Every structure is written in structure tokens, then in C-alpha cells.
Amino acid sequence: MAMLEQGADKLEMRIRELEQELEDLRINCKTQIEKSLSRYKRVIDFTSEGYLELDRYSNIISCNETFLKLIGRDREDVVDKPIEDLYVKDSVFVHFANRHHLNFEADFYMDDGGTIPLLCKRSMIRDQDDDPIGYFVFLTDLTEIKNTLDDLQQVQFRYRTMYKNAVQGMYQTTLDGRLLRANPAFANTFGFETTSEMLNYPGGVEGFYKNVEDREALLAALRSRQLVRNYEVEMVRPDGKTVWAQISARLAEGTDGKTFIEGILIDNSEKRVAEEKLRKSRERFRYLANHDSLTDLFNTRYLYKSLDRLISKSEETAKPFSLVFLDMDNFKQIVDTHGHLNGSQALREVAATFRENLTEPAYGVAYGGDEFVLVLPGFGKEQALAHAQHIRACMKETTYLTSKGLEVHMSASFGIATYPDDAEDRESLLALADEAMFRIKSRGKDAVGITPG
Structure with missing residues (x-):
């Protein structure tokens, strides 16, 4: 009984540690997103053209100061209004149109009762699933x-x-x-x-x-x-x-x-050039929403959504999938010996090892710190065990940080759980894979464990 209580205490402590790591990751992601948004806002605010962002129904979500100056209106006069309410409909002249882009000119109403001719270049904004979610519009004064x-x-x-x-x-x-x-x-x-x-x-x-x-x-x-x-x-x-x-x-x-x-x-x-920078900034913003900025692996936000989809698909097709939870062995010693920058580079190189040994639809996730999750759709437990052993062997055969003039060898402890054999929901599946990994840690590290252990 005492051993069970001691194990429960350790598990509870680990859960608190994971929760703190997840919170730290969330804060880091939020900071990165805020920086990207700040850079994006500076580009928009300093452009010499008017700029509008529309929702999928062509209602105005935001605009820059240049647009407000062009039409002589205040922000509250235009935000949440349909863009078509701002121009003379009979003045519209379409130059180019397809399903993604629309170029047209129109006379926009000004606050003083007059109108101003503007060239509108509208492009569609799509989400990560390629579904349309709105538009951005650049507006050029055609008066001259x-x-x-x-x-x-x-x-x-x-x-x-x-x-x-x-x-x-x-x-x-x-x-x-x-x-x-x-x-x-x-x-x-x-x-x-x-x-x-x-x-x-x-x-x-x-x-x-x-x-x-x-x-x-x-x-x-x-x-x-x-x-x-x-x-x-x-x-x-x-x-x-x-x-x-x-x-x-x-x-x-x-x-x-x-x-x-x-x-x-x-x-x-x-x-x-400015439009291309803006496009790349948007792409980077969308990329970082689902990827870890250090390793370029997927992040936990993507993991949770993906696991929900995999569970639904597994229920439809009766095909299993497996999770491999892994934690680097003695990674703190590497950081203490070679410094944090080399430690970060080591994690990037380990992530590259994962990518080299994962074929879509399998993928890797930076779970936090020196912990990773490998998602193996269609893999039963035996297949997942064999693949994890293969990746473990590749890690041991690889010399890391050679680009820094160092020769570092690394290993990891692996834990495997399979849906639906071991769990019926994503939280339980992750927890069981984590437990399997921790049993390996406690037995000497550098091995692969399965659920049940």
C-alpha cells in the first residue's frame, strides 16, 4: 500500500510538472503570436495604401489609418459595416476576378459628402484546412x-x-x-x-x-x-x-x-515586395499556430486536435494507432556541459532524426522541454514497438552537434500506448504512454516500454 501511495504521489507530482510545462509552452506560443501580430500591424500601419480585413461575409473587421484618411471617416464609422455600404455600387468596374482574387475600382463615399475613386485588390484568406475565412483588401487612391x-x-x-x-x-x-x-x-x-x-x-x-x-x-x-x-x-x-x-x-x-x-x-x-512579406508573415503566423518554433515539429495544440480526429477515424475504420512518448536521457547534463544554445541545437537535430524516420501520416510533436510524442496512425503495438526500437537505434548511431565542433551521443526513454487496445480517449492514451516511459526511466533508461508494462 505504501508503494502505491508513493507511486501515486510521484505521478501527481509529474502531472503538476507537465501542467506547468504546458502553461510555459502556452505562454511562449502566445508571446510568439503577439510578436508576429505586432510585426504584421506595423507593416499595415505604415503602408501608403488603405487596408481592410473582412470576414467571410465581407463585413469589415479592421482597417488602417491610411484608409480612414482617404475617406475622411472615423474607425467606428466603418468597422462591422459591409464594405459594399462604403461605395457607390453603380461606379464599380471589375478589372480581374477569380475564386481567390478580385480587382475592381469604385467611388467611395467621403465624410464631406463627396466620393474618392479607389482601386481595390481583394484576396481570400484561408485557414489551415484551406477553407475561406475572410479577405484582405489593399486600396489605392486613383484620383491622380x-x-x-x-x-x-x-x-x-x-x-x-x-x-x-x-x-x-x-x-x-x-x-x-x-x-x-x-x-x-x-x-x-x-x-x-x-x-x-x-x-x-x-x-x-x-x-x-x-x-x-x-x-x-x-x-x-x-x-x-x-x-x-x-x-x-x-x-x-x-x-x-x-x-x-x-x-x-x-x-x-x-x-x-x-x-x-x-x-x-x-x-x-x-x-x-511588401505584399509578399505580408503574405509570408501570415503564412508564418499560421505555421506557428500548429508548430514548435524551435524544432519545427508539431505542437501540442495540433496534437490534441489530431488525436481527436484519429480516434474518430479509428472508430470508423477499426484500425489502431499508437503513441510513442519519449523523454531524452540525461539531457540536463548535456546543457550543463555544453550550454543552453547547444542544448537547443541538440533538440533541433534530434527532431531531424525523428522526421527522417517518420513517413506521413506519422508525425512528431514537441511536447515540452526535452519530451516528444510520435504519432503513428495505423500502427498496432508490435509495429509501434519495432519502429520505436528503430528510431532509438538511429539516435544511438548518430553523433550530434558536429556542426558545433562537438561529438555528442544521446539516448531517450520510450513509452508506447495503442488505441483502442489501451485507452478510449486521448488523455488516457497520453497518460499511459507517459507511464510506460517513466517505467523505463526508473529501470535504467535508454529502452522502449509498452502498455501494460
Whole structure:
């Protein structure tokens, strides 16, 4: 009886330790998420464009200050409102649409009673299961572009002055791509010091398109509508540098009766870089929601959800699955000898050993500290035992921290539990695998134990 009470006390103590480790992990994950959100918010707040985040029903969840300044409204005037309530519906002009992206321009209502034309680039946000959960929208003020196009049509003198001094690239070409005129901004966008140098470039404007099909599509749109606005295309300079351009162009007729193209080109390369950074930041945020930042293994949040799915699937298919709970042997000695940084690197390398010896749908989980869980779908107990022995052997044969000029050998204690043979729920399954591992620890470590032991 005394031994049972002593064992129960140890188990209770271990449970408290695990609960504390889980709390520490939760705090660490929360800190990482808050840092990612902070970086994401800084990018959004400092962008020169308006930004909206919408839910799946196109209601506005959040916006940046640039958008509020564009329309002259307060945040409470727009948040929780459908985006379509903010613009004149009859003014909508769609440039591009598919199931993931929508580019359109519309006149947005301003607080002073007027309207402002904005280009809206909406992209779908999906969760880890690829289900749509909302949208993010970048909004660009088109007032200057529209005014410029009006001026091109109405005032020749103003057109020529603007053509020479405009920040945007302006150009004229023949239909077959020969450059007729270009302003300094257009020449500078493609790496030329002077417009004359650019006009003498033998490749013509067609040589600036990364894909010739993109220019053919622009020509087809011009022939069909005479005018194209905000056509976004990937272009390339003679030195090989990529230019993401937004082109507004129209067909015009010269004094000789020949048709030519004149247009405005805006270099959107920096904006595309910012959008790509934002996209990667979102991807990293979603990745960290289910992965351990140190080892890149899955985290316990993913483990618990996955186990619930595996249990349901096992009940449907009558196929078992196994958990391998493992704890590194004498890991504190490694940290005390070689330092915390090398200790962290050792855990990363051990995680790599797991990945090399796990084939999907099997996966590894960083459970906390120097503890890990291996999930083996479809594995009965004997299969799981054999696989755990194989991984144990691989660990013992591997020399770790060689990249740091060290030769460290490590081992671990393993415990196995199988569903549904050993337990009927995830908590019991984890507890039994943990108990099996601790029996190995108490018997000398560096071995594999099963449930029941």
C-alpha cells in the first residue's frame, strides 16, 4: 500500500510538472503570436495604401489609418459595416476576378459628402484546412491617375508638361512595340539614364515583358475597349531586375492617321515586395499556430486536435494507432556541459532524426522541454514497438552537434500506448504512454516500454 501511495504521489507530482510545462509552452506560443501580430500591424500601419480585413461575409473587421484618411471617416464609422455600404455600387468596374482574387475600382463615399475613386485588390484568406475565412483588401487612391487621363484628353499643353515631369512613367509605342516617346520616369523605371538611350534600345517595349503573352493580352483588351486601366504585369529590365508594373493605356490616333498606344506606368515593385512579406508573415503566423518554433515539429495544440480526429477515424475504420512518448536521457547534463544554445541545437537535430524516420501520416510533436510524442496512425503495438526500437537505434548511431565542433551521443526513454487496445480517449492514451516511459526511466533508461508494462 505504501508503494502505491508513493507511486501515486510521484505521478501527481509529474502531472503538476507537465501542467506547468504546458502553461510555459502556452505562454511562449502566445508571446510568439503577439510578436508576429505586432510585426504584421506595423507593416499595415505604415503602408501608403488603405487596408481592410473582412470576414467571410465581407463585413469589415479592421482597417488602417491610411484608409480612414482617404475617406475622411472615423474607425467606428466603418468597422462591422459591409464594405459594399462604403461605395457607390453603380461606379464599380471589375478589372480581374477569380475564386481567390478580385480587382475592381469604385467611388467611395467621403465624410464631406463627396466620393474618392479607389482601386481595390481583394484576396481570400484561408485557414489551415484551406477553407475561406475572410479577405484582405489593399486600396489605392486613383484620383491622380484619373485626373491625369482626363488631362491627357483635354489639355495638350498640360499633358506635355506632366509627361516630362511626372513621377509615373509615361510612354507612346506603335502597335508592334516600337517606342515612340518616353518620359524620364519611364526610362528610369527600366534602368536607363536618359530617354534617348531607352528609345534606341533594340528590343523595343516587347523586350520589357517577362511573358510576351501579357503584352498580347493588353493589346487585345485595348482593341476591344480602347482603354485599359490598372493592368498589372511582371516586366523585366535589361539588367534582369524584375519590375512589377501597373499600366493604364489607351489607343490614340496620330496626325498621320496611324493608331498608337499611349499610357502611364507605375512601378509597383516595392508594394509587391511588401505584399509578399505580408503574405509570408501570415503564412508564418499560421505555421506557428500548429508548430514548435524551435524544432519545427508539431505542437501540442495540433496534437490534441489530431488525436481527436484519429480516434474518430479509428472508430470508423477499426484500425489502431499508437503513441510513442519519449523523454531524452540525461539531457540536463548535456546543457550543463555544453550550454543552453547547444542544448537547443541538440533538440533541433534530434527532431531531424525523428522526421527522417517518420513517413506521413506519422508525425512528431514537441511536447515540452526535452519530451516528444510520435504519432503513428495505423500502427498496432508490435509495429509501434519495432519502429520505436528503430528510431532509438538511429539516435544511438548518430553523433550530434558536429556542426558545433562537438561529438555528442544521446539516448531517450520510450513509452508506447495503442488505441483502442489501451485507452478510449486521448488523455488516457497520453497518460499511459507517459507511464510506460517513466517505467523505463526508473529501470535504467535508454529502452522502449509498452502498455501494460
